Amino acid sequence: DQQVKQNSPSLSVQEGRISILNCDYTNSMFDYFLWYKKYPAEGPTFLISISSIKDKNEDGRFTVFLNKSAKHLSLHIVPSQPGDSAVYFCAASGGTSYGKLTFGQGTILTVHP
Amino acid sequence: EAQVTQNPRYLITVTGKKLTVTCSQNMNHEYMSWYRQDPGLGLRQIYYSMNVEVTDKGDVPEGYKVSRKEKRNFPLILESPSPNQTSLYFCASSLGLAGALTFGAGSRLTVL
Numbered sequence: 107d108q109q110v111k112q113n114s115p116s117l118s119v120q121e122g123r124i125s126i127l128n129c130d131y132t133n134s135m136f137d138y139f140l141w142y143k144k145y146p147a148e149g150p151t152f153l154i155s156i157s158s159i160k161d162k163n164e165d166g167r168f169t170v171f172l173n174k175s176a177k178h179l180s181l182h183i184v185p186s187q188p189g190d191s192a193v194y195f196c197a198a199s200g201g202t203s204y205g206k207l208t209f210g211q212g213t214i215l216t217v218h219p
Numbered sequence: 220e221a222q223v224t225q226n227p228r229y230l231i232t233v234t235g236k237k238l239t240v241t242c243s244q245n246m247n248h249e250y251m252s253w254y255r256q257d258p259g260l261g262l263r264q265i266y267y268s269m270n271v272e273v274t275d276k277g278d279v280p281e282g283y284k285v286s287r288k289e290k291r292n293f294p295l296i297l298e299s300p301s302p303n304q305t306s307l308y309f310c311a312s313s314l315g316l317a318g319a320l321t322f323g324a325g326s327r328l329t330v331l
Contacts, residue, residue, distance in 0.1 A: 112261075140319060149223070149309050149322030150262070195261060204316040205269050206277060207252065209262035 109133045110198050112210035119217050125183040127194050127213050132177065135201030136208075141170060141181050144193040144212070154181070158200070186217045221246045225310050225323035232300055233331050240295045240326050242310030250313045251293040252277070252320070253285065255306040262309065268293055269316065300330040 111130045119125045129139075137158035142150035156163040156170045156179070163170050169182045183190055193212045199205075223244045232238055244251065252267035254277075264277030268287040282304055284296040293312075297304060307327050311320040 110261075142320075142322075147324070149311070149324050150320075151322070152319035155319060197262075199316070205250070205252075205267045205275055207264060207267075207320070208278070209254070209264075211259060211261040 108211070109136075110196060110208045110210040112194075112196060112213050114213050115211070116214040116216070119186045119215065121188055121217055121219050122185045125181075125186045125190065125215055125217065127181040127183075127196075127215065129179045129181075129196035129210050130177060131179075131198050131208075133198070133201065133208075134177070136198040137200035138198065139170070139172060139179050140197045140199075140207075141168075142195045142197065142209075143190075144195065150195060153194075183215075186215075188217045188219050191215055191217050221321065223310055223312055223321050223323035225308070225326045227326060228324065229327050231329045231331065234301055235299050238297050238300060238328075240297075240308060240310075240328070242293045242295065242323060243291050244293075244310075244312040244321070245291065246312065246314070246321065247290065248312035248314050248318075248321070249290070250316055250318065251287065252311050253283070253293070253295045254309045254311065255279065256309065256325075257306050265295065265308075297328075300328075302330050304328065305330050 140155040141153040144150040253265040254262040266285040310323040
């Protein structure tokens, strides 16, 4: 049972435009959410996180929005740059086991010059 | 340089031949974890450790063992590897449970 889902396997965006990556979760006990970026042949790197007590967190060009009632989060990248082309994973933790971190399947973002 | 180091980076082995993938971090992190990445499934957690001598199962622990005898090391042991354990493995660590993970570069394992 996939508790964290990224339903779009890929996304293509023009440089300078906004990239919106989506993530849905089913476990209402999740209360901490993170986004990671992964380039080929490298490990994922942490991008941004949000706690369930917030609905928005911003860091430079990256903003994460959390809609708890819809069990949905999204990552906005504005403006998108070719160097942002990577696989993006969302992840969630919480509930009775804070040590467990559940990832989505990933979305391949391609930013065209 | 703060990092998580995994070895080997690439390994081809045969069914049933025990192997260990080592993981070491130099950031004095308490939390360490192993993941496997498979196409269409994303990253799935195998085991995690919240401190020395404290380990627990993730979502896909079958066929794997871990140990945490020292804070910096968290080896992943495959006692009797099978072809369905062919995957890309990542070790990661963080200061606390809610901390952003620092990942290693990955170990690609093929079991024939």
